[in-house]
Amino acid sequence: MHIVQLKDRSAYRSNAYYLPDDRVIIDTGAGHIDYSRITALNSILLTHGHPDHIGGVAALSHTHNSTVYLHAADGEHVTFSYTPAWEQTLHCNGLTLHVLHTPGHSPGSVCFYEPSDKLLFAGDTVFGYGIVGRCDLPGSSIQQLRTSLQKLSQYDIHWIYSGHGRPLDNGNWHIQQAIQTIQSEAEDGLRT
Numbered sequence: 001m002h003i004v005q006l007k008d009r010s011a012y013r014s015n016a017y018y019l020p021d022d023r024v025i026i027d028t029g030a031g032h033i034d035y036s037r038i039t040a041l042n043s044i045l046l047t048h049g050h051p052d053h054i055g056g057v058a059a060l061s062h063t064h065n066s067t068v069y070l071h072a073a074d075g076e077h078v079t080f081s082y083t084p085a086w087e088q089t090l091h092c093n094g095l096t097l098h099v100l101h102t103p104g105h106s107p108g109s110v111c112f113y114e115p116s117d118k119l120l121f122a123g124d125t126v127f128g129y130g131i132v133g134r135c136d137l138p139g140s141s142i143q144q145l146r147t148s149l150q151k152l153s154q155y156d157i158h159w160i161y162s163g164h165g166r167p168l169d170n171g172n173w174h175i176q177q178a179i180q181t182i183q184s185e186a187e188d189g190l191r192t
C-alpha cells in the first residue's frame with residue numbers, strides 16, 4: 001500500500017495519511033499542510049472530530065468532489081456536512097477498510113483497520129510505547145478507552161499509523177503497552 005504521510009506545520013504536528021492509489025485521505029491536519037500535493041481524492045476519512053484532524057476538510061472538499069466520513073458522536077460541532085461512519089466496511093477503489101468505533105479520547109473516535117497489510121490508522125486512540133490518547137477533554141472517558149484498547153487487541157495489527165508521531169511496527173505490542181498504562185492509572189486512582 002502506498003501511504004504518503006503529511007505532517008501539519010502547526011504546533012499540533014498532526015498527521016494526515018494520503019493513499020494516492022485509493023484516492024483516500026485519513027485525517028486532514030489542522031489546516032497547515034500543502035494540500036496541493038493531494039491530486040486525486042474520493043474519500044476523506046476522519047478518525048475523530050478534533051480541530052487538529054479536521055482542519056483541511058473545507059479546503060479539500062472545495063477542490064475535490066469527495067465523501068467525508070465521520071462518526072456522528074463527534075459531529076456535533078463541525079461545520080461541514082459528512083456521511084456518518086459506524087462499524088462498517090468501506091471499499092475505496094481497491095482498498096478495504098474496517099471502521100472500528102473506539103471511543104475514549106472522544107466519543108466518536110474510530111480506527112481504520114486494513115486487514116491484508118494488518119495496518120491500523122489509529123487517530124489519537126493509541127500511540128507508541130504505552131502512550132494513550134488524552135482522556136481529560138470534554139467527552140473523553142478513560143473507561144471507554146480501556147474497552148476500546150481491549151477491542152483493538154483482538155485484531156492482528158502489525159503497523160500502527162497514529163494521529164501524531166511516526167508509524168510503528170509490532171502494533172499489538174504497543175496496544176498491550178497502552179492497556180498496561182490505563183491499568184496502572186486505574187490502580188493509582190484507587191490508591192489516592
Ligand SMILES: [Zn+2]
Pocket residue numbers: 048050105124
Ligand atoms: Zn484528538
Ligand SMILES: [Zn+2]
Pocket residue numbers: 014050052053124163164
Ligand atoms: Zn490529535
